[in-house]
Amino acid sequence: MPALDLAQEELGYLTPEAMSEVAEALQLDPGYVEGVATFYSLFHHEPIGKHRFYVCTNLSCMLRGASGIVDHVKQAIGVERSDQVSADGLFSFEEVECLGACEYAPMMRLDHRYHYDLTNESVDKLIAEIRSPSTPDSVPSPLTPALSPKGERVRKARPTRKKANG
């Protein structure tokens, strides 16, 4: 799944070629990789916005105003449905089931980060931060590989492990 996530992050969605490449790289059956990619709703097979809002609309979030947050996200990015992308190609959204952070309802995931206790103003602020030219285009996620200025992947130094005695 992390490999599929990386491919999706790079391409914006999973193409058949990307899934085949993941299968080949991990020496897995292509049918198995496709099965995983089509089972989970976090993988997309059509182009989506570069940044995607995953707004939780399960019980706790719904009781604390999630439907208003969904309406506000749709209005703010200028789409009606989850299969649409904002005119600038930057945003799309979808409603998702519980993300396991009910105590911070209403909440959502934007790309790989969780955002809690949402208000219309906090949603606007997130959108403005991404659209602002003074803000880096994307915040690196734990899955984003570090790249050198030449675009080569930089390996992170790993802490050395202490050998167990006896």
Ligand code: FES
């Ligand atoms: S109901 Fe929204 S995080 Fe659980």
